Amino acid sequence: MSKSRRTRRDFLKAAGIGAAAIVQSGCGERRRPGARIMGGPSKDAVREPARDVPVVYACDICVIGGGSAGVFAAVRAARLGAKVALVENNGFFGGVATAAKVNVWHSLFDTAGRAKIIGGLTEEVVGRLDRRNAVILTESSRSRYAVFNTFEMMIELDELVREHANIRPFLHARFVAAAKKAGRMTHAIIEDKSGRRAIEAAYFIDATGDGDVIDRLGLPFTKNDDLQPPTTCLFLYGLDGVKDSNSAFSLGQVVYDSRYANALKRGFLWYSEAVNMPGALMVAGTRVSGADCSDADQLTRAEMEGRRQARCIRDIVHDNFKGAEAVSIVGLSSCIGVRETRHAVCLHRLTEKEVLGGVRFADAVANGSYRVDVHHSDKPGLTFRYLDGTEVYLVPGREPVAGRWRPPQEQNPTFYQIPYRSLVPRGSKNVLVTGRLVDADRGAFGAVRVMVNGNQTGEAVGAACCLALRSGSNVADVDVRKLRDTLAEGGSVVI
Numbered sequence: 001m002s003k004s005r006r007t008r009r010d011f012l013k014a015a016g017i018g019a020a021a022i023v024q025s026g027c028g029e030r031r032r033p034g035a036r037i038m039g040g041p042s043k044d045a046v047r048e049p050a051r052d053v054p055v056v057y058a059c060d061i062c063v064i065g066g067g068s069a070g071v072f073a074a075v076r077a078a079r080l081g082a083k084v085a086l087v088e089n090n091g092f093f094g095g096v097a098t099a100a101k102v103n104v105w106h107s108l109f110d111t112a113g114r115a116k117i118i119g120g121l122t123e124e125v126v127g128r129l130d131r132r133n134a135v136i137l138t139e140s141s142r143s144r145y146a147v148f149n150t151f152e153m154m155i156e157l158d159e160l161v162r163e164h165a166n167i168r169p170f171l172h173a174r175f176v177a178a179a180k181k182a183g184r185m186t187h188a189i190i191e192d193k194s195g196r197r198a199i200e201a202a203y204f205i206d207a208t209g210d211g212d213v214i215d216r217l218g219l220p221f222t223k224n225d226d227l228q229p230p231t232t233c234l235f236l237y238g239l240d241g242v243k244d245s246n247s248a249f250s251l252g253q254v255v256y257d258s259r260y261a262n263a264l265k266r267g268f269l270w271y272s273e274a275v276n277m278p279g280a281l282m283v284a285g286t287r288v289s290g291a292d293c294s295d296a297d298q299l300t301r302a303e304m305e306g307r308r309q310a311r312c313i314r315d316i317v318h319d320n321f322k323g324a325e326a327v328s329i330v331g332l333s334s335c336i337g338v339r340e341t342r343h344a345v346c347l348h349r350l351t352e353k354e355v356l357g358g359v360r361f362a363d364a365v366a367n368g369s370y371r372v373d374v375h376h377s378d379k380p381g382l383t384f385r386y387l388d389g390t391e392v393y394l395v396p397g398r399e400p401v402a403g404r405w406r407p408p409q410e411q412n413p414t415f416y417q418i419p420y421r422s423l424v425p426r427g428s429k430n431v432l433v434t435g436r437l438v439d440a441d442r443g444a445f446g447a448v449r450v451m452v453n454g455n456q457t458g459e460a461v462g463a464a465c466c467l468a469l470r471s472g473s474n475v476a477d478v479d480v481r482k483l484r485d486t487l488a489e490g491g492s493v494v495i
């Protein structure tokens with residue numbers, strides 16, 4: 001004991017850590033009151049002693065991040081016979097769809113509403129929720145979409161995982177580091193209630209949204225200067241009484257009304273039905289502009305600022321309108337909804353021109369019809385661009401500004417595609433990305449980031465890892481014809 005303590009002190013000293021800053025306790029190190037906090041601009045560092053990390057599980061494919069894209073990657077791989085680990089930081093699966101309470105999956109059809117372009121696990125899960133009366137299928141002038149009960153989604157994803165004995169789930173498990181050998185990732189190091197543990201796998205999928213795996217591995221990524229802002233969603237109850245008493249009431253306008261001291265900075269507010277919660281709406285109206293949620297300190301501030309803004313929304317209505325006595329927050333996202341952080345640099349960067357032009361790819365693994373939807377971080381509102389050449393700039397409280405991003409043409413594309421190459425990081429031998437990590441420029445990302453698209457990329461990388469496993473190849477060398485056939489056999493729409 002004394003020897004190891006001496007050793008520890010020695011390297012702390014060598015690392016330039018003053019003995020005064022650290023006190024040894026029975027179970028580790030504690031900071032003395034008043035000692036400088038680590039992180040930020042400090043030059044100090046603590047060198048951890050080298051240690052052996054137990055390998056808790058060895059498998060074929062390790063999926064890191066259990067949003068719907070990650071879950072679907074794991075399920076697809078498991079259905080193809082692989083032994084899979086699924087690692088999720090939260091105590092449940094679903095990511096933005098459950099933790100952040102975003103309850104809308106967009107259309108499975110092309111923009112004409114005629115051809116089905118998305119099937120697979122997205123369609124299967126919508127069907128499963130429908131059988132539980134936990135989804136509302138809605139049609140608007142521009143598209144059809146599914147609004148679901150986020151709590152039922154959470155449990156349904158558990159069921160889906162549980163049905164596959166060859167998936168080992170790890171919940172409350174945070175990926176913290178990657179081990180690699182000869183350019184291949186060999187282990188995912190996780191921290192969970194049991195401590196620090198390792199998962200060994202032949203292939204890995206980064207489904208963290210933020211690219212934690214590619215970052216720790218040193219694979220290339222980019223970050224846009226003007227990241228789309230994150231949003232804290234809330235379930236707001238009691239607006240019916242307000243609307244009954246104030247015929248012109250518009251939630252999307254009043255929260256930005258500068259007559260109220262707690263008005264939000266002009267952004268964009270939308271809401272949807274809160275399925276199975278009569279009298280409540282799911283409201284997405286907060287936005288924390290400029291926050292990079294892949295930075296720990298900015299994420300902390302964004303979480304607290306998002307919740308502060310959620311309270312402002314409730315208070316503005318409750319305190320200023322007739323019939324608002326019952327208005328209250330009855331549900332809040334358990335983490336802020338992050339729209340954008342890192343993008344993997346992959347073999348192909350999907351462009352807005354390709355998306356809006358409906359370019360077809362020989363290695364297409366996903367189809368989409370959701371518009372280009374860019375939430376501006378430098379000005380209020382958002383811009384929608386459609387495949388038919390039209391565009392709309394929307395700002396709360398103002399008339400929508402309609403226009404065209406290109407002149408009319410005889411025929412318009414009715415869907416776009418995502419190529420497999422946009423999921424293969426440059427330089428990667430055995431790691432793929434999925435979900436919002438897809439390599440896409442700003443405009444293309446505005447379209448492909450939605451969940452019905454991300455879900456398909458999850459299924460694609462799950463299947464691709466299985467094919468790579470069978471042939472012993474690197475992920476870049478997967479036979480894309482075979483991949484597309486495999487996806488079609490598993491229920492995906494492959495065009």
Ligand SMILES: Cc1cc2nc3c(=O)[nH]c(=O)nc-3n(C[C@H](O)[C@H](O)[C@H](O)COP(=O)(O)OP(=O)(O)OC[C@H]3O[C@@H](n4cnc5c(N)ncnc54)[C@H](O)[C@@H]3O)c2cc1C
Binds near residue numbers: 102174337338434
């Ligand atoms: C407010 C808001 C509204 C939106 N509206 C819609 C909409 O209406 N419809 C739509 O389809 N899309 C919408 N989107 C976009 C869409 O929800 C996201 O782009 C999509 O969910 C991203 O999916 P993902 O699987 O890549 O990431 P996520 O859903 O974020 O999943 C990533 C998962 O990885 C886990 N994770 C992260 N880091 C680690 C780690 N180090 N170790 C272990 N686990 C980790 C996270 O906990 C999370 O569960 C919206 C997004 C936001 C934020």
